[in-house]
Amino acid sequence: MIASRKERRLAREVGGILRLGVIVSSAVIVLGLVPFLARESARHADFHEFRGEPAAFRTVPGVFADAMKADPRGIMQLGVLLLVATPFARVILCLVEFAHARDRLYVGVALLVLLALSWGLLGSG
Amino acid sequence: MSVLAFTALLFSGSAAAGLVGALTGLGGGVVLVPLLTLGLGVDIKYAIGTALVAVIATSSGAAAAYVREGFSNVRIGLFFEIATTIGALLGAFLASRTPTSAIAVTFGAVLLGSTAFSWKGHGAAGVQSPDPLATRLGLNGSFPSLAGGEQAYFPQRVPLAWLLMVVAGAASGLLGIGSGALKVLSMDTVLKLPYKVSTTTSNFMIGVTAAASAGVYLSRGYVDPALAAPAVLGVLAGSAAGARILTAARSNVLRLVFTAVVLVMGIQMIVQGLRGAV
Numbered sequence: 413m414i415a416s417r418k419e420r421r422l423a424r425e426v427g428g429i430l431r432l433g434v435i436v437s438s439a440v441i442v443l444g445l446v447p448f449l450a451r452e453s454a455r456h457a458d459f460h461e462f463r464g465e466p467a468a469f470r471t472v473p474g475v476f477a478d479a480m481k482a483d484p485r486g487i488m489q490l491g492v493l494l495l496v497a498t499p500f501a502r503v504i505l506c507l508v509e510f511a512h513a514r515d516r517l518y519v520g521v522a523l524l525v526l527l528a529l530s531w532g533l534l535g536s537g
Numbered sequence: 538m539s540v541l542a543f544t545a546l547l548f549s550g551s552a553a554a555g556l557v558g559a560l561t562g563l564g565g566g567v568v569l570v571p572l573l574t575l576g577l578g579v580d581i582k583y584a585i586g587t588a589l590v591a592v593i594a595t596s597s598g599a600a601a602a603y604v605r606e607g608f609s610n611v612r613i614g615l616f617f618e619i620a621t622t623i624g625a626l627l628g629a630f631l632a633s634r635t636p637t638s639a640i641a642v643t644f645g646a647v648l649l650g651s652t653a654f655s656w657k658g659h660g661a662a663g664v665q666s667p668d669p670l671a672t673r674l675g676l677n678g679s680f681p682s683l684a685g686g687e688q689a690y691f692p693q694r695v696p697l698a699w700l701l702m703v704v705a706g707a708a709s710g711l712l713g714i715g716s717g718a719l720k721v722l723s724m725d726t727v728l729k730l731p732y733k734v735s736t737t738t739s740n741f742m743i744g745v746t747a748a749a750s751a752g753v754y755l756s757r758g759y760v761d762p763a764l765a766a767p768a769v770l771g772v773l774a775g776s777a778a779g780a781r782i783l784t785a786a787r788s789n790v791l792r793l794v795f796t797a798v799v800l801v802m803g804i805q806m807i808v809q810g811l812r813g814a815v
Contacts, residue, residue, distance in 0.1 A: 423611060427601050427602070434773060445544075456538070457538050459580055464757070465758035470756050471756065485763065495593055497748075498597045499593060499747075500748060521619060522615060525622055525745065
């Protein structure tokens with residue numbers, strides 16, 4: 413069953429990229445959470461009222477810039493962004509794998525999903 | 538409450554949400570949103586932003602195991618992700634033009650009804666012969682059965698399931714949560730997939746559905762790092778435990794847990810819709 417062996421390879425790679433995304437993002441989150449708690453653990457936690465995040469935490473470049481300044485919150489937000497990027501990476505990996513296997517139908521399927529995803533991101537402004 | 542105590546509570550609550558989410562294919566927003574708003578007094582907008590990120594954590598954390606072990610079907614997931622992402626875009630487009638409270642009530646009622654239907658119709662899985670369209674699309678597969686060895690399955694009625702997935706995506710775009718429930722139900726009752734394949738493939742898909750709308754919530758300032766960070770870590774711990782439990786669990790037990798959670802969710806939606814809180 414060559415088809416089945418191909419499917420297993422695909423499953424291994426997809427599982428692998430999901431695991432990588434999870435490990436990297438949680439490591440970055442821990443890196444931010446530890447200094448955050450060391451500094452602010454005794455402060456009063458208040459999320460009663462919605463104030464909206466500062467501009468730096470609303471865009472990808474903003475988060476990167478803040479994390480580079482070693483701000484614990486910025487580092488945590490960067491970890492969160494890496495997690496959000498994981499499903500995208502998974503769809504791109506599928507696209508590459510199907511292209512490699514010359515599976516035209518599923519190259520098309522993966523492209524359509526990617527297109528709709530990017531539309532959602534760009535259209536959101 | 539101090540930040541330390543708050544973080545510890547949020548971490549443990551998120552672990553529970555991740556466990557339930559990974560076992561049921563629902564993502565866990567149904568647990569996390571009430572915990573944040575009612576339990577910890579967090580504003581609903583922050584709660585939604587946190588839950589969205591937590592759903593991605595549940596999905597990626599558990600799917601890493603489910604895909605490797607052969608439960609989630611990657612082709613079925615990807616093929617129906619076209620429908621759910623298009624549906625999500627449609628939902629986002631409609632969101633400003635339709636009364637979401639009416640939609641929440643309708644959707645809650647649909648959930649309650651279809652859960653009852655899934656109990657009536659189950660037990661027929663695994664006895665069908667290959668469907669020509671599903672075969673052409675490469676959707677047939679097999680999964681590790683409890684008895685050991687692989688058990689083959691053949692998806693049925695692909696076009697109807699595709700339409701339902703558009704509805705599932707639209708519901709998530711309109712209401713923020715609830716796409717997992719319709720995904721599981723349409724794979725279970727329409728495609729007639731084995732139960733574990735339905736829930737784990739839904740779990741695999743919800744990460745992409747949530748990521749599709751993550752950009753919107755991030756740019757609106759709904760995602761707070763002090764909330765999202767402990768939630769993600771908790772959910773990852775919980776979903777890893779859930780993935781281990783699912784492998785050895787009986788389908789009937791999983792179906793029971795799913796039904797209980799969806800009943801709570803359906804009632805939650807109807808109540809919120811009637812109160813105009815959506």
